[in-house]
Structures are given as structure tokens and as C-alpha cells.
Amino acid sequence: EADIYQTPRYLVIGTGKKITLECSQTMGHDKMYWYQQDPGMELHLIHYSYGVNSTEKGDLSSESTVSRIRTEHFPLTLESARPSHTSQYLCASSDFQVNEKLFFGSGTQLSVL
């Protein structure tokens, strides 16, 4: 059972607003990820981090930014939300070991009007 938490679960917001999606894990995992997923579609990596002060962009270009100031916390920020940002955002973490496993939070469903 994974201990990774995302808030809020659902967010409806107007165009131009700044938003931050929260993700926390209590497993002490070094690696954390943000994926974007449209309904019923595959997951696309938008950001990842190997540890504190480490952030990298994933394969899918995103206007969002991330920070990793503490091991357990990996928030994602959109400075100015647009309707094209409407999607599900999934946070995940894994331990930096040979037999790696990836654990997901419940996701944040973002709707930008």
C-alpha cells in the first residue's frame, strides 16, 4: 500500500488563475514524478525529480513548473491556467533501488473554464 497523497482531488478554476497542485509522500522515496492523463488515455511524464533540489522536464512539454525543497513534497504550479490545461494530474514516487516500483496518488482532476 502506497502512502502518497494529492490535494485537491478536484479543482474547477477560471482562466488566468494561478494554481498549485500538492503532492506528498511519507515513504522517504527519493524519486518523484508528475504525469498528465486525459480520460482513458495513456500517462505522459511532465516532470520528475531525483531528490531535493533536483527537477527535470519529462517528454511531454508542459507550461507547469515544479519544486523539490523537501524529500516528501513535490508541488506542481501553473502560473496562468488555460482551458488546454484541463486534465488529470497524477503524482508518483519510487525508491531509488534496483527493483524499482512506481506508486501513484489518487490524482487531481483539473478543469479550467
Add this chain to the structure above:
Amino acid sequence: GQQLNQSPQSMFIQEGEDVSMNCTSSSIFNTWLWYKQDPGEGPVLLIALYKAGELTSNGRLTAQFGITRKDSFLNISASIPSDVGIYFCAGQLVTGNQFYFGTGTSLTVIP
């Protein structure tokens, strides 16, 4: 990014039937993970595979790491209504750190 092709894209089966799905790529992977996702939720890890030819079970689920290291298979025996959902494979390249996800198989079980 890497392309992981899952098939079939969707399945409609009767309760009690067995299910098979697979995931293929043109690249060699050193890890395969299988997930189930319910609507509006995050994916839940079902099975993890780390060696070519490895066969691992989790209850009625069995997954195999293909011997070519370019594919993986998931079987569900005696399906039940709660098996409904979307099943995703995820692979990690030998040379990389990211996990790439398949296109998903949507499973519907008819009681």
C-alpha cells in the same frame, strides 16, 4: 518518448472467462509493471517484473516478462465484475530511469 503498444485496446467478456492482454515495444526494457486504474483514480500497482522470462502471480492475475525483453503479458483468470477498469503496462528502459506507459486495455466484465 518510447512507444508501448497494448492490445487489445478494449475487451468485453462474460464473468468467469479468462482474459489475456499484452504490451509490446521496439526497445529493450529491464522492468515491466502492470497497473489497474478505476475511473477518476490513480493507477494501482498489480505486478512487478524484473527478469526476462519471469512469471509472477498475484491472486488471479499472472504476468510474464517476455524473453526478448521487448514485451510483457498479463492474464486474469475467472474474471469477476470488480475486474472492470483500464489496465496499463509500464516499462523502464535498460539505459534510462523513466517509466513509459502503454496505451491501456479497457476491460468490461458482463455479469
